[in-house]
Amino acid sequence: MALLQISEPGKSTNPHEHRLAVGIDLGTTNSxxxxxxxxxxxxxxxxxxxxxxxxxxHFRKDGDPQIGYPALEAIVNDPMNTIASAKRMIxxxxxxxxxxxxxLPYNFDDxxxxxxxxxxxxxxxxxxxxxxxxxxxxxxxxxxxLGGELNGVVITVPAYFDDAQRQATKDAARLAGLNVMRLxxxxxxxxxxxxxxxxxxxxxxxxxxxxxTFDVSILRLNKGVFEVLATAGDSALxxxxxxxxxxxxxxxxxxxxxxxxxxxxxxxTMLAAREAKEALTDNDxxxxxxxxxxxxxxxxxxxxxxxxxxxxxxxxxxxLPCKRSLRDAGLQKxxxxxxxxVGGSTRVLSVKDKVEEFFSKKLYTDVDPDQVVAVGAxxxxxxxxxxxxxxxxxxxxxxxxxxxxxIMGGMVEKIIPRNAxxxxxxxxxxxxxxxxxxxxxxxVVQGERELVSDCRSLARFELREIPPxxxxxxxxxxxxxxxxxxxxxxxxxxxxTGVETHIDVKPSYGLTDEEIExxxxxxxxxxxxxxxxxxxxxxxxxAERVILALESxxxxxxxxxxxxxxKSDLISAMEELKRLSDGGDADAIKRAINDLNELSxxxxxxxMDASIRSVMAGHxxxxxxx
Amino acid sequence: MQTPFENDFFDLxxxxxxxxxDRLQLRDRFRALQKKFHxxxxxxxxxxxxxxxxxxxxxxxxxYSTLSDAxxxxxxxxxxQGISTDEELDxxxxxxxxxxxxxxxxDLDTATASTDSAMEMLASLATxxxxxxxxxxxxxxxxxxNTAAQDSELEKARQLVRELQFLSRIRSEIEDAEEALF
Numbered sequence: 063m064a065l066l067q068i069s070e071p072g073k074s075t076n077p078h079e080h081r082l083a084v085g086i087d088l089g090t091t092n093s094x095x096x097x098x099x100x101x102x103x104x105x106x107x108x109x110x111x112x113x114x115x116x117x118x119x120h121f122r123k124d125g126d127p128q129i130g131y132p133a134l135e136a137i138v139n140d141p142m143n144t145i146a147s148a149k150r151m152i153x154x155x156x157x158x159x160x161x162x163x164x165x166l167p168y169n170f171d172d173x174x175x176x177x178x179x180x181x182x183x184x185x186x187x188x189x190x191x192x193x194x195x196x197x198x199x200x201x202x203x204x205x206x207x208l209g210g211e212l213n214g215v216v217i218t219v220p221a222y223f224d225d226a227q228r229q230a231t232k233d234a235a236r237l238a239g240l241n242v243m244r245l246x247x248x249x250x251x252x253x254x255x256x257x258x259x260x261x262x263x264x265x266x267x268x269x270x271x272x273x274x275t276f277d278v279s280i281l282r283l284n285k286g287v288f289e290v291l292a293t294a295g296d297s298a299l300x301x302x303x304x305x306x307x308x309x310x311x312x313x314x315x316x317x318x319x320x321x322x323x324x325x326x327x328x329x330x331t332m333l334a335a336r337e338a339k340e341a342l343t344d345n346d347x348x349x350x351x352x353x354x355x356x357x358x359x360x361x362x363x364x365x366x367x368x369x370x371x372x373x374x375x376x377x378x379x380x381x382l383p384c385k386r387s388l389r390d391a392g393l394q395k396x397x398x399x400x401x402x403x404v405g406g407s408t409r410v411l412s413v414k415d416k417v418e419e420f421f422s423k424k425l426y427t428d429v430d431p432d433q434v435v436a437v438g439a440x441x442x443x444x445x446x447x448x449x450x451x452x453x454x455x456x457x458x459x460x461x462x463x464x465x466x467x468x469i470m471g472g473m474v475e476k477i478i479p480r481n482a483x484x485x486x487x488x489x490x491x492x493x494x495x496x497x498x499x500x501x502x503x504x505x506v507v508q509g510e511r512e513l514v515s516d517c518r519s520l521a522r523f524e525l526r527e528i529p530p531x532x533x534x535x536x537x538x539x540x541x542x543x544x545x546x547x548x549x550x551x552x553x554x555x556x557x558x559t560g561v562e563t564h565i566d567v568k569p570s571y572g573l574t575d576e577e578i579e580x581x582x583x584x585x586x587x588x589x590x591x592x593x594x595x596x597x598x599x600x601x602x603x604x605a606e607r608v609i610l611a612l613e614s615x616x617x618x619x620x621x622x623x624x625x626x627x628x629k630s631d632l633i634s635a636m637e638e639l640k641r642l643s644d645g646g647d648a649d650a651i652k653r654a655i656n657d658l659n660e661l662s663x664x665x666x667x668x669x670m671d672a673s674i675r676s677v678m679a680g681h682x683x684x685x686x687x688x
Numbered sequence: 689m690q691t692p693f694e695n696d697f698f699d700l701x702x703x704x705x706x707x708x709x710d711r712l713q714l715r716d717r718f719r720a721l722q723k724k725f726h727x728x729x730x731x732x733x734x735x736x737x738x739x740x741x742x743x744x745x746x747x748x749x750x751x752y753s754t755l756s757d758a759x760x761x762x763x764x765x766x767x768x769q770g771i772s773t774d775e776e777l778d779x780x781x782x783x784x785x786x787x788x789x790x791x792x793x794x795d796l797d798t799a800t801a802s803t804d805s806a807m808e809m810l811a812s813l814a815t816x817x818x819x820x821x822x823x824x825x826x827x828x829x830x831x832x833x834n835t836a837a838q839d840s841e842l843e844k845a846r847q848l849v850r851e852l853q854f855l856s857r858i859r860s861e862i863e864d865a866e867e868a869l870f
Contacts, residue, residue, distance in 0.1 A: 445731075615734070
C-alpha cells in the first residue's frame, strides 16, 4: 500500500482502518468502477486515463482474452470471437436468446443447456464468463489504483432484472473472485449519486435507458431514506435497438442482399449506426461512410428528423413502463417533482423531448449519465464495508416482478407481488389433490401473466415423503424469501402430521457450484495464478471481517449480554482464528470462522432481541419522531 | 416468520390501534425501524446477525404493507379480534352490492369496447369505484375505531372489508384496461 489512508472524521465506524470497497457499473456497452476516497467519489481510470471500459471481450486461440478497447477493435475484424453486449444474454435460456438471435452473429453450442455458450476460438464461453472477464479487468484496475485487495464490491444491475439474471451476475462476480456485498439496482444507484443530497426531499422518477436495458423507478426521498415506490422496465431494450433500426435503414439504402448477410459488414454497419446516432446529438445531420467489400466507399447522409422517425418505436416502448410505475406507486404525473435522466442513451435528444413531454416535468441531466450509476454504487459500497455510518442513508428497494408457483391447469398463484419492498418473506399453504399422494412437484415462476407458459421459469423441485392421506388434507407450506439483493430462495414443508420435510432451492438457470469451481480452476490455470494463494486470501479477508464485527460488538455489548465464561469462550475462539489467519492453511481458517460464527450466534440473537425490545418498550421511541 | 416478535403490527410501530391511522406517523416509524434493522446496517456483522436483521426487516416490511393498505388493514384488525375474512369459507354477499358489481363490470366492458371515448369512460368509472371505496373505508373506521362495537357491527365491518376486496379487484382491471389502450 503506497499511502496511509485517513478517513473523514466521524464517518468511520472503525477509525484505525479504511477498508477498500468499490462500486461497479457492469453495463451493456461500457463498464466503470468507482470508489470513495477522503469522502469524495472518484471514478477509477485505466493506465491511459480512460474511465470507461467497453464491455467487449475478444477470445483468442493463443493467449489471454483481450478486454475493453483492444477488443473493441476486434469487433469488426473478428466478430465471431468478439463478444459484446453479454449483458443482454446473461441469465437467459437458449430460447430467450434465440429471439435475440438475428441480432447476434455468434454460434452457440448445446441448444438444450440451461446456460447457453458461444463457440469461440478459445472454447465455448457463457455470458457469465464473459462478464467475469470484464469484472476481472475492473478488479485489477481498482486494486492497482487503490494499492490493495478489495474488501468488498457493490455491483449494479438493471432494476428490471429477474432472479435468474441477478443470480447469473452474482455468479460472474464469484468467478472474478469478488466479494459482492450487494447487488444494487441501477436507478437507485443513480438516485444516490444525484445526492438527491441530504437536502432534497420529494418524489423523483429515474429514467434509465442504457445500451441494452431500460428501467424506470419512482423514489420517495426523505431525510436520507431512499424509498423505491415502484419500478418497471424492459431488460431487453436500449440504445442497441436504436442502432439496429438505423443500421437496417442503412442496409435498405444500400439494397444488397449479399451484404446484409455478411457478418463482418453487419458489425461495421452497426458501429457506423451508433456513431451516426451519437453525432446527431450535436449536429442536425451527419455523413455515414461505409467501406464495401469491393473496396468502394459508400457515403450516406442521415439527418436528425429521419433518425427520430427511425428510433421512435424504441422510445415509445419506454413510456408504457413509465405509466405502469406511476400506477404501481399509486401516483399521478403531477406528484413527481423531477425526472433524473440516466444512461448513455438519454443523450439522444428525442429521448429527452419525449420524456419531458410525457411527465411535463423538469429533467435532471447534470451528472454524466455514463458515470452516475457507478458513483452511486461506490457510495453504497463505502457504507456497506463500514467506512461510513449507515445512519446517513438507507435504501429501501423493491422486487421488479411477481413471484409465484404453478398450480392446477398451468396457472400461476402469485406469492409475492411485484414492487413489494425487500427483504420480503411470504408463505402460502397448498394441499394434495389425490388420495395418498406422497410427492408434490413445485414449479417456481416469475412474471405478471396468469399462465405459467408466459412467465419465466426459475426452478422446479419435488417435495417427497408427504405422509399418505386423503386428498386435500395435507398442509404444504411453501415459503418464498427474497433478500436485499433481490435474490429468491424457496422452502417447503409438510406439517400436518408433525413430520416435517424441508427443502431449500436456488433457482436453476445459473451455474451450479461445481461448474463455478471448475471454471475457477480453468481460469486460474489460464492466468497462471495460484489457486491456493487465492483461496487463502479470500479466507483471510473473511476472517478479518468476522473478527472486526465481533470485536466491535463485544466492545459495545459484551458485558451486557454475556457472562464471564461465555465471553472468555468467544474471545479464545477469536484469538484462535487470529492465530490461524496469520498462517497459510485456508481450510483451517474456514473451519475456525465457522466455529466462531456458531459460538457467537446466541450473542447476536440476544443483541437483536434487546434492540427490538427496547424499541417496543418505548425507551427509544422519541428518536423515531425526529 | 422466525423472529421472537409476538406483539401485533401496531405495537411494532408504536402507534394507536385505530383503522383511521395517521399515515405520516406510520411512514415515519417504518423508516426509523428500517434504519435500525435493515440488512445494510449489518453488512459487516456476523452471519447470524445478518440473518436476523433480514428477518426483522422482512417483518417490518410486512407490517408496513399490511397497515398501509385499507383492505389489508381492515382484514388484519378483524383477525386480531378473532374474525376471519377468508373469502373461500364465505359466499354470502349483500345482493345489492352484487348487482352493483355486475353493473360496474358491464360499464367496464362497454368502456373497453368504445372506439372513441374509452379513456374518458374508464376515467369516470375509476372515479365511481374510488368513491365507493372511500365510503366503505369511512364506515369501517366508524366501527373498528369504536371500542364498544357490537358483534353485529363487527359483522358489518367484515362485509365491508370483503366489498373492498371486490372493489380493489375491479379497480385494478380498470387500470389494466387503461394500460392496454396506451
